[in-house]
Amino acid sequence: MDSLGLVQPLHKLSSTIFFSRQRRSPRVIPFSSSLKPLPSKRVNLSKPSTLTFALAESDSPKPLETSSKTLLLQLSKCFDLPSDYFQQLPSDLRLDLNDAAFDLSNGPIIDECGQELGxxxxxLSRAWEQADTxxxxxxxxxxxxxxxSLTDGAKSAFGRRLISAGRRFRGMGQYGQGELQKIAKAMITTGEVLSANASPASVGNESKSNTRMFKFGELQVAVSPEKAYAGAAIAFVFGILSWQISQGIQSTPESSLQYANDNALLLAKSLRGTLLATFYxxxxxxxxxxxxxxxxAKQLSSEKDSS
Structure with missing residues (x-):
């Protein structure tokens, strides 16, 4: 009886301890969840991406400041060609090369690009015309x-000339190992960078000087509205003089002149007809x-006023 009496209290005590452990075990779960490690990791991960983006934005303007000179160096490497490369071009490509030379140097180049660069x-345009590689x-x-040493206005003018000449090279198509296309790409890219770096004020001042360039062989003539009006006045005066001379020759009767023989008469008649045709x-x-x-002149004046 005493042994049974001891066993029952011990059994009750062990069951009490077992159930108490079962009741206390769930309390560990809210304690572990209160640590919350995941949000701290997310905060740490977001900071480096923000810093990287900020550094990328701060470093982005730096290549633009030195890109123009770098591109010009790359352009010079594209012209590292055999000494007879331009001379071996076909006749149609030689004509395109002359057009590129004209686009590079037309207009008031000294006023726009400066003395040294102009x-x-x-x-350089003369070398292209002579196919001197x-x-x-x-x-x-x-x-x-x-x-x-170039100003913003000179850079803008230089860039526009490079773009125009580069398009001529691009129009030549594929030739050889693609040297002409490499030159075209380098010229257009460099011209776009130079034009983009120019200030709007300098570009606006350049657009006011509207001129047209006319090329006659190696002679280039820049025509402004004032020069066009002056040329029109000179042409008008010359036309009046030519008309009056032709009228004077025609009004002179052939019978009033004396000729030594028939051959002289025929020569005088032919000369008279030639002079009349020339002056008319x-x-x-x-x-x-x-x-x-x-x-x-009217068109150039309207373009100047609109700009």
């Missing part, structure tokens, strides 16, 4: 050295020239 571009390579290597043609051409220059 003369360099003029010499060695001279063009030497002149293109000078361009990176001149870039740092000069009068007509002067009239067309006067009208054309007046229209050109």
């Amino acid at each position: 003369e360099t571009l003029l010499n 060695s001279t063009s390579r030497t002149l293109v290597k000078i361009l990176p050295e001149l870039e740092s 043609a000069s009068a007509v051409l002067s009239g067309f020239t006067t009208a054309g220059l007046l229209l050109l």
Whole structure:
């Protein structure tokens, strides 16, 4: 009886301890969940991405400041061609090369690009017209050295000329190992960067000087509205003089002149007809020239006012 009496209290005590452990065990779960490690990790991960993005934004303007000179150096490497490369081009590509030379140096280049750069571009255009590869390579290597001394207006004008000439090279298509396309891409890219770096004020001042360039062989003539009006006046006066001379020759009767023989008479008649045709043609051409220059002057004046 005593042993049974001891066993029952011990059994009750062990069951009480077992159930108490079962009741206390769930309390560990809310304690572990209160640590919350995941939000702290998310905060730490978000900071480096923000810093990386900020550094990328702060470093982005730096390549633009030095890209123009770097691109000019790359352009000079594109002209590292064999000495007879331009001379071996077909006739149609030689014509495109002459057009590129004209686009590079047309207009008041000295006023827009400055004395040193303007003369360099003029010499470079002559080298392209003469298909002189060695001279063009030497002149293109000078361009990176001149870039740092250019004003915003000169850079803008230089960039626009490079873009125009580069499009001529791009129109030549594939030739050889694609050297012409590499030159075209380098010229257009460099021109776009130079034009983008120019201030809006300098670009606006350049657009006010509207001129048209006419090329006759190696002669280039820049025509402004004032020059067009002056040329129209000169053509008008020359047309009047030509008309009056032709009228004077025609009004002179052949019977009033004395000739030594029939051969002299035939020579005088042929000379008289030639003079009449020449002066009448000069009068007509002067009239067309006067009208054309007046229209050109009016067009240039309207473009200048609109800009």
